[in-house]
Amino acid sequence: MDYTKKHFLARLSGGRVHLQAASLCEAAGTAWPPPNYFCWQSRPLVPGVRSQGSSLVLLPGGGPPHRQSQPLNCSTGPRRDGNVGGVTDSTSPAPHAARGYVLTLSCADQPGIVHAVSGSLLEAGCNITDSQQYGSPDTGTFFMRVAVETTTSFSRLREHLDGVAGQFSLNWQLHRAGAPVRTLILASKAAHCINDLLFLQRSGTLPIEIPAIVSNHRDLEPLARFYGIPFYYIPVTPDTKAEAEAALLELVAEHEVELVVLARYMQVLSDGLCRHLAGRAINIHHSFLPSFKGARPYHQAHARGVKIIGATAHYVTATLDEGPIIEQEVIRVSHGHSVEKFVAVGRAVEARTLAQAVQWHAEHRVLLDGTRTVVFD
Structure with a gap:
């Protein structure tokens, strides 16, 4: 039996999770471990909160998948499609209501x-x-x-x-109007952007629902569990990049995702994936490019004595960090600020800028005009 990741992807149908891996292997009479598998777990959130978090893990080797609690119902709002010339709404108002x-x-x-x-x-x-x-x-x-x-x-x-x-x-x-946009969040290790999005969504400020969080690291799994959102760990290496992106696209289709947000996701998406997500994937980065590239841009900026720090939120394109700009913000800094202050200020600007871009997109205020955007306030 060909053990590909889709055999072990816990599928969501009608908002309930069904684990397929164990039954597939039992039916095939095949010993564990297969080359790769997904493992689904669910844990309580906090006392008094009904929703539960889950995690779906793609790991090389290991034991069989197992389930630790009841299946998760991850439906958090009405489903809708923003298709050209069409709209669907599972929570239609009364016949004579506006x-x-x-x-x-x-x-x-x-x-x-x-x-x-x-x-x-x-x-x-x-x-x-x-x-x-x-x-x-x-x-x-x-x-x-x-x-x-x-x-x-x-x-x-x-x-x-x-x-x-x-x-x-x-x-x-x-x-x-007001229907939440189904949004999948991609993140790596930094929590400032994703934490801001999760809080704003939970408080009702952002008109989105988040059916899944995907990461190439496990650092943010506790945060996802706290908010009761399914967490999908999909590691990425040069040898498994195509496989990881295929798994991501399967999740996008499975969860009927309308928007993908890269909240400090430190992986470069392939040209094919960028084209597939054109106009519905938003990225955030610091505004020092191309002056200060790499993993420590704020340290480089501090060493050069820059006077402003900024961030840019834009749509993802095949050309790295050059997609149509949705929102930008800058703030002044001085020679008296330490590196730690630079980092703190920069992260705050990134979080605000990304959240604003996501809100405008979810409220259908952003229209593409070639390599630019029209943003109605």
Whole structure:
């Protein structure tokens, strides 16, 4: 039997975890250990909190998979798809209750777009609560974001939008307002960015739900367990990079992930993976590039006596750290600051910048304009 990692991937179906590895090996009559396996564990979070954390581990060799507690129900909110021209929502309101939607669109700039779109929404019984638009003089592209409330059924609203979309060749998306975006977080060892995201999500500030945390180290597993989020340990070496990325893509599909956030994930993604995640993967890095590369940029910056520290959040592309910028922030430092102060200030800026970029993306405020972004406030 060919023991690949997918044979030992604990699958989530309907929000429940089903461990397959042990039964597969028992049926095959094969002795342990196979070359690689996943091991799933679940532990209580804290007293009084119902959710549980789990961890899925890819290890070379070792004993058989085992389960230590009840399966995890990791559903934390309504499912929705941001497909072009479509939206689904498992928690639809009552038939006559007002629903909120966010419409985003782009097309070749031309007269009459705003009039046609707003008129179509009016005919569909929508009340426009916010509307912003921008015409790019460089690319000749028109961008628009409209928030509406309506009691009209989605099918009728779609009919009206289909008509105007065909007239202007719109690239459009309709999203349920406030629906959490399913977000997978990639991280390595540093906890400042991921901890900020987890806290903001738990407190209701970020409109995301986090079905999984993936790391090439196990340092952040206790943090994931504390928040009751499944943790997937997928080590990466030059020889296993392709295998690790295949496992990551399987998790993205399995969890119906809409956004991937690299919260100080210290691995360079392959060109193929970057293309697969184009427009739905956000990275954070310090803004010293290309001056100070490597693992200790703040130490290098301190040695050179820089006067500002900054961070950049951007979409991931095949060209390293050069994707379309979503948000940037800088803060002044001085010669009197120690290296430790540089590091602390830099980490705080990174966490704030990444969280802001994730929030804008989740609120459907960011539209791509070639190598740049349009961000509606």
